[in-house]
Amino acid sequence: MSIQIPRGTQDILPDEISIWQYIEEQARLVFKQFNYHEIRTPIFESTELFQRGVGDSTDIVQKEMYTFEDRGGRSLTLRPEGTASIVRSFVENKMFGLPNQPVKLGYIGPMFRYERPQSGRTRQFTQIGVEALGSNDPSIDAEVIALAMTLYHNLGLKNLKLVLNSLGDPESRQAYREALIEHFKPSINEFCSDCQKRLEQNPLRILDCKVDREHPAMKTAPSILDYLNSESRSYFDQVKKMLDDMGISYIIDPNLVRGLDYYNHTTFEIMGEGFGAITTLLGGGRYNGLVSELGGPEVPGVGFAFGVERLLLALQAENVMLPINETIDCFLVAIGEKAKEKSVPILFNLRNAGLSADKDYMDRKVKGQFKQADRLKAQFVATLGEEELEKNIINVKNMTTGEQEQIAINELEAYLQKHLQR
Template sequence: MSVQIPRGTQDILPKDVAVWHVIEDAAKRICKLYNYDEIRTPMFESTDLFQRGVGDTTDIVQKEMYTFEDRGGRSLTLRPEGTASVVRSFVENKLYGLPDQPAKLYYIGPMFRYERPQAGRTRQFTQFGVEAIGSADPAIDAEVIALAMTFYQDLGLKNLKLVLNSLGDPESREVHRNELIAHFEPSINEFCSDCQNRLEKNPLRILDCKVDSGHPLMETAPSIVDFLNEESRDYFDKVKNLLDNMDISYELDPNLVRGLDYYNHTTFEIMGGGFGAITTLTGGGRYNGLVKELGGPESTGIGFALSIERLLLALEAEKVSLPVNKGVHCFIAAIGDKAKEKTPAILYNLRKAGITADMDYMDRKVKGQFKQADRLNATFVAVLGEEELDKQIINVKNMTSGEQKEVKLEELSAYIGQHI
């Protein structure tokens, strides 16, 4: 009986990996421009990290985590998101003590959530995320948002919409929280069991419910923007002004609450259209209590995370073709046993010179080797037979121009290198 891939996962085959490389290289290049350094954290962490860091009222913690017990009886969880792990590392490794603050970090790696698989949403998915930890300056909010927009635009996406909201500081959220409870409590039995559980724990999460999104009380729910105190309102105005100065357009959405408990002040999403019901490409926001919650000092941060799988759907919907570098520089067609015996050493020297090269390993005839070179999109085909070996030369054909030339074997690397 054959063994098949687990539901909600995918194989990324060699023909598709090149596109992933372009995306990953773009992420690293943009982060370098913004002076963000890469951080790599474990793919599994203590379950307590996500319960405390993400929030035990979130769908992620309640329904979607892959949690298991190891042989030592410890509860571990495959990471469902990246922020909690990065902040844990920030605290554990005392990055807050370094002179260069804020800590500007990015990550690229797999995340795991038990969800119903659909387009753009798989159980193992790859996130690119950014975290800036240690600064309460609104300018860092604007920078993180600008980085995300720059990344998408650099890859060629045009149908983008930035949506903003403010969840305010803890004082503003507490006032709003009480108003939400008073609003929903009389009719809470009309809502799903999740919303009923959230009423006292975190009523803001009711606004993010997909099951009861059409309930009339959702339309009339108190808006957080009506309860922002002067400090929170001033902070949000500064963020908006900074984005205006960058000519980054945005829309305000008072119902944007995001799905994680640790957000306050600035929250945002970047939307894209054209590939089904799921239109959110990335989301993020500021978290002013998460570092302390995980055992660190009073410190603030802001970040975002995006799914590369969903990005690929957006690129496909907009018919954006990424500049993938396919093919090899040189294919050596070997004729005869002696030539085949010498070819691996020639390939080795080409590769040491930084030239991508290959040969036939299937005992194909000369015609079959040329077909193989075509399939590999070879720029040059170099033909080596016993006669050429005796003269220490090789016949090189430029497959674009059709030009052919005899080249000394010892000069092959230099010749190919000059013409690629």
């Protein structure tokens, strides 16, 4: 019996990997433009980190984590999201004491959740995100949103919708929390068991429920915007004005909430169209209390994360063709044993000069070698036979124009550097 890939995972094959690499390169480019620095954290962490950093009442912690005991009896968990690990590293490495504040971090890496696999949702998925830690300035909320929109636009997406809301400060959020309890309590027995538990634990998470989304009480739930105090309203107005000033359009959705207790003020999602329904591509928001919850000082943060798998579906839905270079610079065709021997150092020198080059390793006939060059989309084919070897020359063909030239073997590198299309 053959061993198969675990359910909910996927192989990213060589003919697909260039797309992933391009997306990751674009993310790193935008990180650089906005002065965010990449960080890499362990794939597994202490289980307690996610219990405290994500929340015991969340579906992630209760139902979706991959948790195991190591040989020392310690409970470890494959990371289900990036923020908790970033904040743990921020605290453990005392980044709050660095002279450059806020600390602006970006990350790219695999995450793991035991979910029902479906299109755009796998049990191992790749997440790209940023976290800005240390500033209470509403302009950094706007910056984080602008970074996300810039990345999506750079990748060619156009059918995007930015959805915005505010959860206010702790005072506003507490008032809203009490209003939600009062609103849902009379009919809570009609809701799913998860929502019944959430009523007292975290009533905002009821608004996220997929099971009871059509319940009449959902449609008449109070709006957080009615419970914002003057400071919270002013903060939200500043974020909106900065987005307006940058020309970033948005819509306000009072039901957009983040269920975790440490979220406050700005929350946002970016939605894409073309999946049969409007689909969330990215989620983020401002959070206070998470750093102190994980043993650090009272330091605020704001960030977002998105899954590359979902992004790929959006690119496909909009028929976006990424500008990926799948060509090689030169393919060497060698005819005869001496030419085959000589092709080895020639190829090595081309590669050392920074050129992408290849040759035949399957003892193909000349016609087969040219077919291989076509399959590899070689821009140039350099042909070396016994006669050319004696004269110390090589035939070079431009596969785009069909033009051919004979040049000295030691001039091949310079010739290609001059004529290649970059």
